[in-house]
Amino acid sequence: MNFSRTDCLARDAADSLAPLREAFDLPAGVIYLDGNSLGARPKAAAARAAQVIADEWGKDLITSWNTAGWFDLPKRLGDRLAPLVGAQPGEVVVTDTTSVNLFKALAGALAMQSADPRRTAIVTERSNFPTDIYMAEGLAGWLARGHTVRLVDSPAEIPAALGDDTAVLLLTHVNYRTGHMHDMAALTALAHEHGALTVWDLAHSAGAVPVDLHGAQADFAVGCTYKYLNGGPGAPAFIWVPGRHQAAFTQPLSGWWGHATPFAMAASFAPCAGIGRALCGTQPVVSLALVECGLDVFARTDMAALRAKSLALTDLFIALVERHCAGHSLELVTPREHARRGSHVSFTHPHGYAVMQALIARGVIGDYREPHIMRFGFTPLYTSFTEVWDAVDILKRILDDAAYDVNAARGAVT
Numbered sequence: 336m337n338f339s340r341t342d343c344l345a346r347d348a349a350d351s352l353a354p355l356r357e358a359f360d361l362p363a364g365v366i367y368l369d370g371n372s373l374g375a376r377p378k379a380a381a382a383r384a385a386q387v388i389a390d391e392w393g394k395d396l397i398t399s400w401n402t403a404g405w406f407d408l409p410k411r412l413g414d415r416l417a418p419l420v421g422a423q424p425g426e427v428v429v430t431d432t433t434s435v436n437l438f439k440a441l442a443g444a445l446a447m448q449s450a451d452p453r454r455t456a457i458v459t460e461r462s463n464f465p466t467d468i469y470m471a472e473g474l475a476g477w478l479a480r481g482h483t484v485r486l487v488d489s490p491a492e493i494p495a496a497l498g499d500d501t502a503v504l505l506l507t508h509v510n511y512r513t514g515h516m517h518d519m520a521a522l523t524a525l526a527h528e529h530g531a532l533t534v535w536d537l538a539h540s541a542g543a544v545p546v547d548l549h550g551a552q553a554d555f556a557v558g559c560t561y562k563y564l565n566g567g568p569g570a571p572a573f574i575w576v577p578g579r580h581q582a583a584f585t586q587p588l589s590g591w592w593g594h595a596t597p598f599a600m601a602a603s604f605a606p607c608a609g610i611g612r613a614l615c616g617t618q619p620v621v622s623l624a625l626v627e628c629g630l631d632v633f634a635r636t637d638m639a640a641l642r643a644k645s646l647a648l649t650d651l652f653i654a655l656v657e658r659h660c661a662g663h664s665l666e667l668v669t670p671r672e673h674a675r676r677g678s679h680v681s682f683t684h685p686h687g688y689a690v691m692q693a694l695i696a697r698g699v700i701g702d703y704r705e706p707h708i709m710r711f712g713f714t715p716l717y718t719s720f721t722e723v724w725d726a727v728d729i730l731k732r733i734l735d736d737a738a739y740d741v742n743a744a745r746g747a748v749t
């Protein structure tokens with residue numbers, strides 16, 4: 336691989352995805368390497384928000400539930416998102432938060448396992464994103480039927496943690512801290528051998544890496560739209576229930592949006608057929624509508640092309656950091672093996688928080704995660720090879736000059 340800035344400029348000139356950057360509004364002078372946490376704003380989002388607020392809400396008022404398609408939006412967006420994760424139409428809804436959807440998926444899976452009272456264990460990783468563990472703990476405690484959350488300390492321990500008592504294997508496909516990517520098909524097959532169902536969290540996968548939920552025979556999935564899918568801060572998340580499980584799927588947040596006939600105003604709940612039963616109540620329409628602006632950009636390319644560029648970007652970043660920042664106590668925690676790597680790269684540094692603050696002050700925006708981890712997200716829709724080169728150059732100068740404040744105060748969000 337070539338390493339000079341000139342080489343990077345040439346790679347950008349030859350990059351067929353480079354024109355997609357024009358679809359995003361990124362401030363001048365900023366190298367944005369945090370699209371894994373909050374995706375950049377599609378330019379179209381401002382006009383779309385104005386349309387929803389001024390026209391659909393402002394002029395058409397309540398008629399917009401029908402005339403502007405507000406009521407169908409969770410399903411319509413779900414169908415547009417489905418191909419990015421290997422789902423079929425009618426299997427995904429965009430709704431609620433990832434945490435809430437996880438609760439629904441997990442509750443539905445546990446209910447399907449309830450015929451066998453021995454199956455009480457929810458197996459997940461200690462290094463999972465905390466909300467996934469918290470939601471599992473909350474559900475297990477609230478059920479009060481002896482359910483437990485079994486935490487494993489490394490992917491290698493997963494096989495031994497599965498057994499006759501396992502109800503669900505709950506995993507995040509790409510680890511938010513390390514960028515490690517699980518083999519979804521192999522782990523799902525293993526869980527099924529033990530009679531367990533799988534729930535996959537695609538927060539760092541959807542729009543970042545190719546996902547084939549049906550190919551992997553996965554059982555349930557949830558994911559986030561405000562990260563790689565560029566839906567906007569707090570944009571509604573998604574939940575996938577495959578056609579083969581929909582009839583058996585029930586979830587306890589049985590609000591009226593999941594009812595078979597919501598406007599019959601019946602006094603008792605009856606779930607609708609299909610993915611609609613994963614819905615609960617009225618959605619934040621303005622935020623929901625903007626998810627489409629992010630999905631529109633994905634419609635102009637495909638996950639294979641995005642994956643090829645993502646791997647090229649992360650390979651380049653790893654190689655440049657190891658070449659230019661050698662001797663500065665940086666340690667790569669992200670797998671080098673392509674098959675095990677998502678679309679972000681993490682290095683530890685003893686003063687990771689302070690170094691990240693110095694980077695942000697110089698316009699290189701990544702983020703920090705305990706313990707000592709500097710995390711850099713690479714979004715092939717809008718990150719260029721030259722930006723990778725420049726980001727490493729700035730990192731090198733900060734480290735060479737020790738130009739960071741080890742007493743930097745922590746913000747509420749790191």
Ligand SMILES: *Cc1c(COP(=O)(O)O)cnc(C)c1O
Pocket residue numbers: 432433434435464466467507511536538539559572
């Ligand atoms: C970002 C992320 C979430 C976020 O959940 P919210 O309910 O949107 O706050 C959940 N799980 C994982 C694995 C994540 O990376």
